[in-house]
Amino acid sequence: MSPVRPGDPSTPRRAGRRRVGGSAGQAAVEVALVLPLLVLVLLLVVQTAFVVRDQVLVVHAAREAARAAAVDPSAGAARRAALAAASLHPTRLVVRVTPAAAGRQVAVTVSYRSPTITPMIGPLLPDVLLGGRASMRREF
16 A cells, blocks of 8 residues: 555545635625625716716707797797607706897707616715707797
């Protein structure tokens, strides 16, 4: 019978032998501590994306409202055009038209309160006030 050598590949290994030290438990604790922070950052990024989307919609609504104000003399034409152009909540949308004479620039300013609706982030942040402005030459 030959002696057993520790580095010999022909030596059978014992099953279930583990290193004593608890490094697996330490990794689990680190994940448990870092995971809520990562989720919070992810929700903040999602809320930022919602606000950026609303800003793009506000600028588009301002353009459409300016076009409507340039071709239609009625008082509510700009607001109707802004609401039809973008899927913004009507109670949070304010449209201001600066009238002009024929051949001059009519200016439209659109303001919108973008809600913070993301879970855990929404209650921490106030609604964001967004704005857009556009002007077009009056055609009538």
